[in-house]
Amino acid sequence: xxxxxxxxxxxxxxxxxxxxxxxxxxxxxxxxxxxxxxxxxxxxxxxxxxxxxxxxxxxxxxxxxxxxxxxxxxxxxxxxxxxxxxxxxxxxxxxxxxxxxxxxxxxxxxxxxxxxxxxxxxxxxxxxxxxxxxxxxxxxxxxxxxxxxxxxxxxxxxxxxxxxxxxxxxxxxxxxxxxxxxxxxxxxxxxxxxxxxxxxxxxxxxxxxxxxxxxxxxxxxxxxxxxxxxxxxxxxxxxxxxxxxxxxxxxxxxxxxxxxxxxxxxxxxxxxxxxxxxxx
Ligand SMILES: NC(=O)c1ccc[n+]([C@@H]2O[C@H](COP(=O)([O-])OP(=O)(O)OC[C@H]3O[C@@H](n4cnc5c(N)ncnc54)[C@H](OP(=O)(O)O)[C@@H]3O)[C@@H](O)[C@H]2O)c1
Numbered sequence: 001x002x003x004x005x006x007x008x009x010x011x012x013x014x015x016x017x018x019x020x021x022x023x024x025x026x027x028x029x030x031x032x033x034x035x036x037x038x039x040x041x042x043x044x045x046x047x048x049x050x051x052x053x054x055x056x057x058x059x060x061x062x063x064x065x066x067x068x069x070x071x072x073x074x075x076x077x078x079x080x081x082x083x084x085x086x087x088x089x090x091x092x093x094x095x096x097x098x099x100x101x102x103x104x105x106x107x108x109x110x111x112x113x114x115x116x117x118x119x120x121x122x123x124x125x126x127x128x129x130x131x132x133x134x135x136x137x138x139x140x141x142x143x144x145x146x147x148x149x150x151x152x153x154x155x156x157x158x159x160x161x162x163x164x165x166x167x168x169x170x171x172x173x174x175x176x177x178x179x180x181x182x183x184x185x186x187x188x189x190x191x192x193x194x195x196x197x198x199x200x201x202x203x204x205x206x207x208x209x210x211x212x213x214x215x216x217x218x219x220x221x222x223x224x225x226x227x228x229x230x231x232x233x234x235x236x237x238x239x240x241x242x243x244x245x246x247x248x249x250x251x252x253x254x255x256x257x258x259x260x261x262x263x264x265x266x267x268x269x270x271x272x273x274x275x276x277x278x279x280x
Contacts, residue, residue, distance in 0.1 A: 003258050004046055005018040005019065005020055005045065005046050005047065005254065005257055005258065006018070006019050006257065006258075006260070007019065007048075008235070008238050008239070009238070010049075010075075010158070010183035010185075010238050010239070011157065011158070011178065011181050011182045011183030011184065011238065012157065012181040012182070012183070013136070013137050013157055013158070013183050015075055015105070016048075017048060017049045017075060017238060017239045018046060018047050018048050018049060018239065019232050019238070019239055019240065019257055020045075020047055020228075020232075020239070020240060020242065020253060020254060020257040021047060021048075021049035021050065021051060021185070021239040021240065021241035021242070022039075022042045022047050022049070022050045022051070022241060022242070022243070023050075023051045023187060023241035023242060023243035024050060024051065024052045024056060024059045024062075024063060024243065025051070025052070025053060025056045025059070025243055026056070026057075026059070026243060026245050027192060027198075027199040027243060027245070028199065028245045029245075030245045032058075032062060034245065035062050035066075036062070036066060037247060038244070038245065038246075038247060038250060039062070039063070039066045040066075041247050041250050041251075042250065043070060043073060045250070045254050047254075048073065048074055048075055049074065049075045049076075049077065049185075049239055049241065050063060050074050050075075050076055050077070050241075051077045051078075051160070051185065051187075051241040052076075052077070052078045052079075052099075053078055053079035053080075053081070053108075053110055054078065054079065054080055054081065054091050054094060054095050054098075054110075055079070055081055055110065060078060060095055060098035060099050061098045063076070063099060064098050064099040064100035064101070065100070067099070067100070067101070068100055071101055075105040075106065076099060076101065076104045076105050076106070077104065077105060077106035077107075077108060077139070077158075077160075077185065077241075078095045078099065078104050078106075078107060078108070079107070079108040079109065079110035079141055080092055080095070080107070080108075080109065080110060081109070081110040081111070081112075083112055083116040083117075083119070083120040083122065084120045084121075085120060085121050085122065085124065085125035085128075088109075088120070088122060088125050089125060089128075089129070092104075092107060092129055092134055092135070093134075096134065102133070102134075103133055103134055103135060103136060104134070104135050104136075105135070105136045105137065106135065106136070106137050106138075106139050106157075106158050106183075106185075107126065107129055107130075107134070107135035107137075107138055107139070108138075108139040108140055108141045108158065108160055109122060109126070109139070109140045109141065110141050111141055111142065112140065112142075113146060114146055114149045114150065114153075117140075123138075123153070123155050126138040137157035137158055137183070138155075138156055138157055138158070139156050139157060139158030139159060139160060139183070139185070140156050140158075140159060140160070141159075141160040141161070141187075142159065142160070142161060143161055143162055143169070143170055144169050144170055144173065147159065147161055147170055147173045147177075148173055151173060151176055151177050151180065151182070154180075156182065157182065157183060158182060158183040158184070158185060159174075159177050159182055159183070159184055159185070160184075160185040160186075160187060160241075161173075161174060161184070161185075161186065161187070162186070162187050162188035163186045163188065163189065163231055163234075163237055164188055164189055164190060164191045164227055164230070164231050165191075165208075165211075165213065165226075165227055165230045165231070165270065165274055166191040166204050166205065166207050166208065166227070167188055167191060167204075168274060168275075168278060171234070174186075174234065174236050174237060175234070175236050177236070178235070178236025178237075178238070179236065183238055184236055184237055184238050185238065185239055185241055186231055186237045186238075186239065186240045186241065187241055187243075189227070189228055189231040189232075189237075189240035189241075189242050190224045190227045190228050190231075190240075190242055190253075191204055191205065191227060192204075193224050193244075193249070194222070194223050194224050197224070198224065198244075198249070205223075207277070208223055210277065211273055211274055211277045212273065213226070213270065213273065213274075216262075216266060216269065216270050216273075222252070224249075224252075224253075224256075225252060225253075225255070225256040225259075226262075228240060228242065228253060228256045228257065229256055229257075229259065229260070229261055229262050230262060230267070230270060232257060232261055233261035233262045233267045240257075
């Protein structure tokens, strides 16, 4: 039997989620059969959190079809992106229909500004959805500069933000949010994968060499694996919802997460190296 993926508590929700999640906002074209194959591999690996959004093509429909008899095996997170309460409710109802479920575990606002949340009275709307049982927890997918303000509102159960060794601007706020008891879901955990293998840009990935991070790689370790292990070395990054269209990449991400975080001493050296470069 395959080793079990490590789990952690998603903040105060206290649900135990696998530290490797699955993001279905695919960056490469996939047909329905390929998506079915990858979702099966996700289930078989014991990954128990899947992230989608109403705006990710037919992702919700496929997940709904796939999860029909497996709803209890997953925590489902989706997102809406209309900024008035009535339209957002219509979107949530559409998502539930597509996902073939009565509720989602996490309902997230998909990249709003704080001003849009206020003028659309979106927090009231989210709390209404929560009270009605259509979602269990409410969140926002965001990034700096808005992340800080959203944390200060003290109203969201969950934050979804990008974070990796090549994208560090949210780290401080991730630690504050996690320290306050919020659940933190990470996207961009592998900076889209190495260029020409995944979808990462050369411009961003050149920093891997510029920071001389290759010096820290284990024997035979890929840069993408190192990136994932770095992201998950931060205990406040509760789960990394890595997106992949490639079963071999999924397998290698599982292997990386099973290998565990970077050893503390190494992690501190890597952090120091990144920070020194960011200060230049
Ligand atoms: N604002 C938002 O709410 C927001 C924004 C971005 C993402 N998200 C969510 O987060 C999920 C993941 O985010 P993301 O796609 O931005 O970033 P990501 O997970 O860092 O990158 C995904 C890319 O990495 C590649 N990849 C994955 N594993 C790999 C491996 N082992 N080796 C090489 N390449 C690998 C994939 O290519 P292959 O297909 O070839 O494996 C894919 O193109 C999305 O699916 C979505 O659910 C949300």
